[in-house]
Every structure is written in C-alpha cells, then in structure tokens.
Amino acid sequence: AALDDSRRDMVERRARLLGPGYKLFYDEPVHFVRAQGVHLYDADGKEYLDVYNNVPSVGHCHPRVVEAVSRQLGVLNTHTRYLHDSILQYSEQLLATLPAEIGHVMYTCTGSEASDLAMRITRHVTGGTGFIVTANAYHGHTIAVSQASPSMGEHVPLGVHTRVVPAPDAYRTEGDLGAVFAGQVEAAIADLRRHGIRFAGFIADSLFSSDGILPGPAGFLKPVAEVVRKHGGLYIADEVQPGFARTGDAMWGFQRHGVTPDLVTMGKPMGNGIPIGGVAARPELLEDFGRNTRYFNTFGGSPVCIAAAQAVLDVIRDEKLQENSRIVGRAMLDGIQAMAEKHAAIGDVRGAGLFVGVDFVKDRATREPDAALGLRVVNRLREKRVLISASGKEGNVLKIRPPLPFSLADNDRFLGLLAETLAELA
C-alpha cells in the first residue's frame, strides 16, 4: 500500500536522523498519536486493537500509573543513596510474590542491565565464566549480554564462554522434553569443562519468547535446574517477558515448573512503560558481591520509577489481571485450536495465560516452519487494524501478547479477524 505524504516524510526523516538501526514494523508503517487500555489511535483517529504490547501491561496510559508517576514527579525524584520509603514498601511487596528463598532485590532501568547484573553476580559467586543459553535466546544488548544472545544474529559473535542448547520445542522433540533438555544442558556443561571454562550459570526466559514461545509442559524445567546445581552453576530465570502475571497461573513464569531460581531478572511490564527493571536474588549470593564490588545505577529504583512499579502491582491485584490472563488466555487457546481444524497451516497452538504462539507449518507431517505465512498474517492483520508480531528463529510463530486487561470481547473480535485473515490467505 502507498504511504501518504506525512508518513513518507517521517520515514525519510527517521532514516536521515536516526540512521539505519531504527527498524519499523510492517510493510505500511503506522503512526500512533495516543493510546488507552488495549487500543491505540493513529493520526487519522483510527482505532487499533493491541494484541502485541506487553510493556503497557496493565493497559496503555492506565490512569493509576499516570497519576502516581505525575504526582511523584512533582514531589521528589533522586537516586537510591538517600532514605526513601516507597522503594522499601515496593520491595517488600515484590519479594512477597517470589519464593521465600529470594530475599533481596536490586534495581536497574532495563532488562539488558538486569541480565548484565545477574551475569556479574553469577560470575562473582561461582568464579566461573561459562553461560548456557538457548538457540534463539535474547537477554539484552550490552556487549556481555549480547554475547549470550544468539538471536542478535551472526554479526554479533557469541562469547567463547557461551554455549548454546536447542530451544525446548515440545512440538518438534521426541521423548520426555525435561529429560532431553536437561541432557543437552549437561552436555554443554561438559563441553565448557573440556575447553577449560568453568561453568557459571544457565539463563533462560521461562517462556522462551524469542525461541518461538515455548511454554512446554508444566514442570519440564525442573530437571534442568537440578543439572545446573549439580555442576555448581546458578539458575537465572529471565522473567522480563513472562513476569508480572503474564502466564495467568502465577505471578512468575518459572512457577509453572516448580523451580526456585537463584536469580530472577525482570523488566518490560514492571513500570508499564516507565523504565524499571531488577534482579531478585537469594541473599547469600549478594553477600560478598554487595560488599566488595560496586553497583550504582543513577536512575534505577528512583522514586518516580518506583511509583510506576507500585501502581502496576496495585492494578494487577485490584483488577485481578492474573486471573483475567488465565481466563482470556484459555479462551484464546481454545478458540485458535478450534480454528486449526479448518486450517492445516496451523501446526501447533501453545501458550500460558495471555502469551500464545501459533506455529505455522508448510506441512503438518514434516512440521517444516512456514515463515512467509507468519509475515503475511502479521501484515494482513495490520491492515485490519490489529497489532501482532511473529517470533522464533524462522519467524513462523505468531506472537500473541496483549496488555493484560484484554477482555473476552476483545478476544472474540481478535479471533474473528484472525479467522478471516487465515481464510483470505489460504
């Protein structure tokens, strides 16, 4: 579709001012000017349904977040080296959502910083440098973290201390997924040892978002955690995507598996768009690290960021968003599974709460990914004013991850438009 003059001009200015690093979504880019709840509005005032954005997790421009941030911005905003009550109150409430063994939390501004800090702590505690990640993992953009993020692509070489294991894809794996995956991680630990590298830790997004949304059967991460500990490593749960009630059954993604991580990283939805992330840890891991190394984050955990995070926790509780995620996520899974009966291109439908993946295949027998279809569905839905994306190494997995207040009525509207799209593209 042709772009109007205004958007064409913006695309050109972006290229001139921001350079080629700034990618746009869609064949026909969208220009938004405001948003509310699960809707965004373009410059012509047209409404779009948001089935993609997990950062405005309690809904775009939620009035309680807006109010809390605005109020705090006019009162005080400093760093964490003065006494302030709100960081303490928030930390108490945040830690209460985590297993009892996890007793400290340190604040960052981004998920990348959280991954970086978790890796620093892990290296300090174990004396090791070797990290194990999954095949298309993304944990952030700093040098250290990108060297443990294979999805950055071949131009960002993995660190010599990084080992990659296949993504735990239940749809394409024979046998018991937990046992297979734990075996692959154990082999990677052995490979590190063979190369004279001491094992430090295993880092995994508990929902394997960039690996193609792989919730797997509940409990399958337990054997991996045992293998990691047996070899003296730490288990780092990257909860940047699955955290804060996304999975419906629990506040944190790892809780589906009955594991207790050593370190938990968080970010994205934590402040509903205000930059705040963090690392929660077993206190003993921070004992020497906290005393004998330096960690200061100028903006991390400031009163304004904490005000946003506190409002997010309050809204999740008061609006029962975890329960909504569970109920609407279930209805979405069922609805798409029913659609799969009519559409052979849908190879697998999987999810946890309001994070659902639809795995498009060229052939159900071979399960060969159909990346082209994923992209066509994404662009066609954009024409119907539904925002969605695709994930996985091949980009063949439709990534469905709306703000948590997504209602059953929103879901019906979405499923209708998805069915229409699949019928048109068949």
Ligand code: PMP
């Ligand atoms: N971990 C995961 C699983 C992520 O998805 C992301 C962001 N896509 C990050 C870490 C990095 O977060 P940020 O972009 O806030 O640095």
